[in-house]
Amino acid sequence: MALKNVDDYWLPINSPGPSDWLANEHESGQTCKIKTLPSVDINTIENIETRKFPGDQYAPDTPGLLQYNASQIISWLAKIYKPKNPKAICIIAITTQDIYPDEKFSFLFGLANITTQVGVFSFLRYDPLFNGDILNQGDDGSNLMLHRACKVMTHEIGHMFGIKHCIYHECCMNGINHIQECQNKPLYYCAICLRKLQHAIGFDVLERYQSLTQI
Numbered sequence: 001m002a003l004k005n006v007d008d009y010w011l012p013i014n015s016p017g018p019s020d021w022l023a024n025e026h027e028s029g030q031t032c033k034i035k036t037l038p039s040v041d042i043n044t045i046e047n048i049e050t051r052k053f054p055g056d057q058y059a060p061d062t063p064g065l066l067q068y069n070a071s072q073i074i075s076w077l078a079k080i081y082k083p084k085n086p087k088a089i090c091i092i093a094i095t096t097q098d099i100y101p102d103e104k105f106s107f108l109f110g111l112a113n114i115t116t117q118v119g120v121f122s123f124l125r126y127d128p129l130f131n132g133d134i135l136n137q138g139d140d141g142s143n144l145m146l147h148r149a150c151k152v153m154t155h156e157i158g159h160m161f162g163i164k165h166c167i168y169h170e171c172c173m174n175g176i177n178h179i180q181e182c183q184n185k186p187l188y189y190c191a192i193c194l195r196k197l198q199h200a201i202g203f204d205v206l207e208r209y210q211s212l213t214q215i
Contacts, residue, residue, distance in 0.1 A: 010190045011170045021175030022167065030164040032195055062098075070099040070111040070120050078116040089201075090160040092153065093120040109176060110152045112159035119156040123149055131179050151187055152176075158193065161200040166193050 016022040077091055085091065092112070099122045100107050109126070112119030124130060126148035128141030135141050154172050166173040169190035176182045189197060198205060 013166070013168060013170055013174065019178055020181050021165075021177040024177060025175060027165050027167050027175060029167045030196070032192070032199065065098055067098040067100045067107065068095065070101050070108060073099070073120045074111060074113050074116070074118050077118040077120070078113065082116065082118060090117040090119070090157055092118070092156060092160075094123070095120065096123045098122055098124045109182065110156040112156040114159055114162050114164075117160040119160055121149070121152045121156055125179060126152070126182075147187070148179075148182055151182060151185060154187065154189075158189070158197065161197060163193055163196045163200070166190060168192055 013022075021027075073093055073095075077093060082088065082091055098107055099111070099120060101111055107125065110119060110121030123145065126145045128135055128144055133141065133144065135144075151172060155176075158173050163173055165175040166189075169192065170186055171190035171193055172185060172187055173189060173193045174185050176185065194205070197203075
């Protein structure tokens with residue numbers, strides 16, 4: 001299929017609804033411009049008391065649903081698993097258990113660390129049976145769940161390559177707050193985020209699109 005008008009594909013991001021990501025989280029955006037910041041002096045302060053979040057808890061929005069702490073999973077991957085795999089470009093853990101990052105969020109779909117290039121995502125809340133999605137007769141929902149999972153994996157791997165949330169176009173790198181918002185987002189990157197990915201890893205854009213047509 002020929003791409004006749006890029007404006008039909010890279011649409012400006014929609015105004016967020018009250019429960020959408022941008023209505024609840026401030027995002028400053030990220031351009032492709034690079035600039036050098038002045039250096040700063042670093043002072044070491046005395047240790048302060050810290051509290052470690054539990055490795056698991058029960059989901060506050062779903063009684064009896066066990067959750068894993070995604071932040072601790074990422075920390076474990078960075079400290080234990082990644083040093084054993086020094087040639088890995090990025091590492092992502094996949095689980096069917098629900099996950100959460102900290103006390104601020106009751107759950108999340110996925111989480112990644114830009115610095116260590118490790119991440120984690122959960123299949124659970126993409127499952128149509130979990131969400132009560134209405135399916136066609138004979139449809140077990142596996143294709144829908146796979147489509148949603150591919151979106152979040154592409155999103156989290158984008159973070160691993162230094163790409164922050166997109167606030168410019170409808171894009172796979174948009175922040176997501178709930179399953180319907182995930183469903184409404186495209187599987188592909190907008191032109192701005194694709195340029196960031198190209199800068200990070202290097203590839204021929206035309207060759208990439210030609211290869212995608214063969215899938």
